[in-house]
Amino acid sequence: MSSQEIKRKLIENTKILIQKHATVTIKDIADASYVNIAAVNYHFGSKEKLMKIVIEEVLGELKRFVTEQVINVHDGKTTEEKLEKMMNYIYNFSLENVGLLNYLFLSSEIQSESSSMLIDNFFADNEFTQLVYKSLAEAMNIHNQKEVFAKYILLFSSFCIPLFIQISQMKLHGSMKIEMFMDPEFRQYYIKSIMKMA
Numbered sequence: 001m002s003s004q005e006i007k008r009k010l011i012e013n014t015k016i017l018i019q020k021h022a023t024v025t026i027k028d029i030a031d032a033s034y035v036n037i038a039a040v041n042y043h044f045g046s047k048e049k050l051m052k053i054v055i056e057e058v059l060g061e062l063k064r065f066v067t068e069q070v071i072n073v074h075d076g077k078t079t080e081e082k083l084e085k086m087m088n089y090i091y092n093f094s095l096e097n098v099g100l101l102n103y104l105f106l107s108s109e110i111q112s113e114s115s116s117m118l119i120d121n122f123f124a125d126n127e128f129t130q131l132v133y134k135s136l137a138e139a140m141n142i143h144n145q146k147e148v149f150a151k152y153i154l155l156f157s158s159f160c161i162p163l164f165i166q167i168s169q170m171k172l173h174g175s176m177k178i179e180m181f182m183d184p185e186f187r188q189y190y191i192k193s194i195m196k197m198a
Helices: 003-020 026-033 037-044 047-071 079-096 098-105 111-122 127-140 145-157 160-173 184-197
Strands: none
Touching: 003 026, 003 037, 003 047, 003 098, 026 037, 026 047, 037 047, 047 079, 047 098, 047 111, 047 127, 079 098, 079 145, 079 184, 111 127, 127 145, 145 184
């Protein structure tokens, strides 16, 4: 197996592990990839550097979906239908990536870097945020930039409440999922309620 294949395997296995666990050790990553611990350090320098790459990739996938499936699609769907599609995706993303988001928001291992990653990806003046602001302004016929930002913050933060409740439960009881959040009927009510507020 080539060096690039081993690196890819380590990244993909780390993604899987942190979907399922609040904390992941370097031994967990090595065992899941059938390599020794030294291989992780050899290819990435440290577990923290590997985690940063994994988080960047997963956030990149989220941003690509929002851009390709919601912002850049002119499929005749109403604003509400597009926003609902985005909210459904973000909601499911949060449920499926609780461990990863725990690292991003709450882990002390990469806390200073993870805070910067969150700001850089979702709040800094970049291509993605400009597209989102423009799309929201057009879809909701808003001309005031502060109002656009307020709507964005509301939509962005809407998935954080279930996420933080799940992370708290996970830390207390070792459980990754709260059944209520997995319930399709609850999800529909939750997203519809957010849509009314937005």
